[in-house]
Amino acid sequence: MRLGFSAEEEAFRAECAAWLEGQMAGEFADIRGITNLVDKAERRREWEQQLARHGWSCIGWPKAWGGRDATLTEQVIFAEEYARAGAPNRINHIGVELAGPTILAFGTEEQKQRFLPGIAAGTSIWCQGYSEPGAGSDLAAVRTKARLDDGEWIVDGQKIWTSLAQFSDWIFVVARSEPGTKGPKGLTFLMMELDQPGIEIRPIRQINGEAEFNETFFTEARCPADSLIGAPGEGWKIAMGLLAFERGVSTLAQQMQFRNELDAIIAAARANGAAADPLIRQRIAEAEIGLRLMRYGALRMLSGGEGGATGGAALTYKIQWSTWRRSLGELAMDVLGQAGELAAGEDYVFPMLPNLFLYARADTIYGGTNQIQRNIIAERGLGLPREPRGDI
Numbered sequence: 001m002r003l004g005f006s007a008e009e010e011a012f013r014a015e016c017a018a019w020l021e022g023q024m025a026g027e028f029a030d031i032r033g034i035t036n037l038v039d040k041a042e043r044r045r046e047w048e049q050q051l052a053r054h055g056w057s058c059i060g061w062p063k064a065w066g067g068r069d070a071t072l073t074e075q076v077i078f079a080e081e082y083a084r085a086g087a088p089n090r091i092n093h094i095g096v097e098l099a100g101p102t103i104l105a106f107g108t109e110e111q112k113q114r115f116l117p118g119i120a121a122g123t124s125i126w127c128q129g130y131s132e133p134g135a136g137s138d139l140a141a142v143r144t145k146a147r148l149d150d151g152e153w154i155v156d157g158q159k160i161w162t163s164l165a166q167f168s169d170w171i172f173v174v175a176r177s178e179p180g181t182k183g184p185k186g187l188t189f190l191m192m193e194l195d196q197p198g199i200e201i202r203p204i205r206q207i208n209g210e211a212e213f214n215e216t217f218f219t220e221a222r223c224p225a226d227s228l229i230g231a232p233g234e235g236w237k238i239a240m241g242l243l244a245f246e247r248g249v250s251t252l253a254q255q256m257q258f259r260n261e262l263d264a265i266i267a268a269a270r271a272n273g274a275a276a277d278p279l280i281r282q283r284i285a286e287a288e289i290g291l292r293l294m295r296y297g298a299l300r301m302l303s304g305g306e307g308g309a310t311g312g313a314a315l316t317y318k319i320q321w322s323t324w325r326r327s328l329g330e331l332a333m334d335v336l337g338q339a340g341e342l343a344a345g346e347d348y349v350f351p352m353l354p355n356l357f358l359y360a361r362a363d364t365i366y367g368g369t370n371q372i373q374r375n376i377i378a379e380r381g382l383g384l385p386r387e388p389r390g391d392i
């Protein structure tokens with residue numbers, strides 16, 4: 001296992017760090033440190049375009065499509081420096097990390113030409129239309145329907161928890177296109193423009209006061225017949241390919257953001273005297289150990305050990321970081337004491353640490369709940385018998 005980075009990788013790190021620091025100290029200083037998904041959306045859209053102008057918007061993509069052919073390690077280095085510089089949460093995360101790689105892997109040449117340049121340039125922002133009121137973990141239970149009619153797909157149904165739909169231009173939707181089918185059969189993966197009369201987006205207010213996600217309603221919404229990825233009825237394969245991107249390597253670099261959060265907790269504990277409490281000290285030490293374990297685990301995956309970033313160890317990563325961060329949020333609240341329950345102003349805008357506590361409750365849910373991750377580890381990692389799955 002390689003515990004460090006090569007001279008070339010360190011040089012690349014210095015290049016990323018210098019550029020990002022320059023931006024965050026200069027033209028984009030007003031959005032430095034934004035870690036939530038909703039603040040200053042317009043400026044964050046401009047930031048996407050600035051990243052693109054300087055070749056940093058999708059560095060893992062092939063050069064031919066606006067990327068840099070960056071290795072996985074380079075992508076992690078960039079993401080680490082991104083967090084270290086306090087650069088804002090990416091408003092086109094779903095476009096760059098999920099839609100783009102899916103189109104690259106499964107799309108036709110024509111689709112690549114149609115969709116990839118806008119994602120790379122930061123001019124088309126994407127969201128993900130998978131979950132429905134009755135289809136979350138059991139994604140194959142989707143009821144949203146799609147039918148082909150005179151050269152167009154007509155879509156009817158409802159999606160829920162659609163993060164960032166209010167800021168997005170495009171949505172990818174998993175819909176049932178073959179009436180009478182059940183489970184993963186008969187589903188189609190469609191790419192749809194959001195700005196059309198048949199789509200209505202209603203915000204859902206969250207516990208932290210923000211409305212990052214939405215209900216998305218489709219009433220005879222339309223897209224051209226060739227807006228599907230893969231074949232009609234074979235959307236499940238595409239949907240699962242995309243989920244592997246979501247649960248996989250795109251999260252390896254989060255430790256730098258986690259480092260910032262743990263450092264903020266340590267600073268708060270020192271400032272208010274909580275650091276003198278031996279139990280708090282012990283929990284901080286445990287959090288530090290957990291963070292280092294994740295760091296070394298990520299390095300092990302990057303060095304290719306145990307099947308690398310796609311192997312058995314990688315399957316454990318989502319459950320590991322989400323559980324660790326949920327405990328970190330609880331630690332933050334215990335360090336802050338009563339002060340953590342106060343929010344400034346009428347809008348109840350929570351400061352970073354209480355917000356971390358509230359938001360981290362969702363980490364063990366989105367992208368696959370902890371229970372579902374355990375199923376994945378058991379079945380795919382350990383080769384245990386499959387869980388009975390009803391009529392699938």
Ligand SMILES: Cc1cc2nc3c(=O)[nH]c(=O)nc-3n(C[C@H](O)[C@H](O)[C@H](O)COP(=O)(O)OP(=O)(O)OC[C@H]3O[C@@H](n4cnc5c(N)ncnc54)[C@H](O)[C@@H]3O)c2cc1C
Binds near residue numbers: 127129131136163367
């Ligand atoms: C912050 C956030 C952002 C999100 N953004 C998006 C988005 O942009 N687009 C989108 O499509 N979705 C999004 N989601 C939805 C997310 O993918 C689902 O919430 C998730 O898949 C869980 O589904 P569910 O909420 O329907 O819970 P359910 O599937 O109803 O699960 C409820 C509970 O039952 C457990 N459970 C269910 N099945 C099993 C099983 N077989 N074995 C053991 N336990 C089981 C679950 O683990 C969970 O604890 C988001 C969710 C959150 C919290």
